[in-house]
Amino acid sequence: MKVTYGHMGTLTPIIEMLLEDLGHEPVTPDRPSRQTLSLGAKYAPEFACIPFKIVLGTYIEGLKRGADTLMSGGGYGPCRAGLYGELHNRILKDLGYDFDFIFFWPPLRKPGHFIRQLKKTKAPHSWGYLWRSFKKCYKKLAVLDDLEMLAQQIRPREYKPGSTSRAFDQAYRMMRQVKSEREIKEAGEAARQIIRDVPHDSEKEVLKVGIIGEIYVQLEPFANFFLEEQLGHMGVEARRSIYLTSYARHDVLSTKGDMGSRTLAVPYLAQKVGGHGQNSVGDIIRYAKQGFDGVVQLAPFSCIPEIVAKSLVPQLSKDYGIPVLTLFIDEQTGAAGIQTRLEAFVDMISQRRSRDLGLGA
Ligand code: SF4
Secondary structure (H helix, E strand, O other): OEEEEOOOOOOHHHHHHHHHHOOOEEOOOOOOOHHHHHHHHHHOOOOOOHHHHHHHHHHHHHHHOOOOEEEEEOOOOOOOHHHHHHHHHHHHHHOOOOOEEEEEOOOOOOHHHHHHHHHHHHOOOOHHHHHHHHHHHHHHHHHHHHHHHHHHHHHHHEOOOOHHHHHHHHHHHHHHHOOOHHHHHHHHHHHHHHHHOOOEOOOOOOEEEEEEEOHHHHHOOOOOOOHHHHHHHOOEEEEEOOOHHHHHHHHHOOOOOOHHHHHHHOOOOOOOOOOOHHHHHHHHHHHHHOOOOEEEEEEEOOOHHHHHHHHOHHHHHHHHOOOEEEEEEOOOOOHHHHHHHHHHHHHHHHHHHHHHOOOOO
């Protein structure tokens, strides 16, 4: 099978490796661009959220490059996420593309369906072979998460602007090449070292900002206007509430989600509202308790779960004394507007920090 799939952050090296292990040919998606988004927006229903449109554009690009199979994983309600796999499938079939659609529901939600889809994908390999390949994927995933966190930590302290991002790109390319467990371990160490070697001031005190919100716009830098890098270049250490390993643990291998942040959210929002809406509420509290200087909430325009969370932001900010900037994102959003708002936010939290330290301002 020639398989294409959506691009989301650092997921590519994992899916690529898994597909090759199983004897398929990956039609690896490029990082989405404005063109990808325009393509998706052209054929998506107007009401669809931006992740849907970007992913649709990515699928079209992959099918045009010769993919005969489209692989997708899906969320579930109560928001629209549960409908999106089937909607993508129908739109693309109506456009005349001929492909096989392999859709994975979260395994614990629809175990029978999940196993049938796995069986189809793994054939003719054994379950044991698949399990070993999954374990290897998880190890690579953990290294990639580590590299991202390391880059987030070093970027605001680098001497030469852009040097951490360049080192991260080099480390990422290295991780894409390796396939065996031993190579993953060795390349992981070397990749970490590449980022650690970026000349930086490890003693520098920097502002810390937590990034929360909907998963796709958190994880895909194109969708969030390269927020982590922008913050890093403004001298801010960014941390996301979702990394791929935490998503795998909380949302794929469990039906409960991140119970840590969900429990914190309960006094304000006692039930799940779809997506990561309830988590966003709890994550604001978590970051406030951990002494972060601020939080940026990323929300696709019209994303109901994040709109619900946003409605609680004024109260949470007041109760926990933490500033929160909400960025709603759609295809009309411009990079300049995002940058201006970020700069104003960073300026404000920086003044707050100085004031709290008794340094005036
Ligand atoms: S979580 Fe938000 S962006 Fe994602 S599918 Fe649901 S409504 Fe759309």
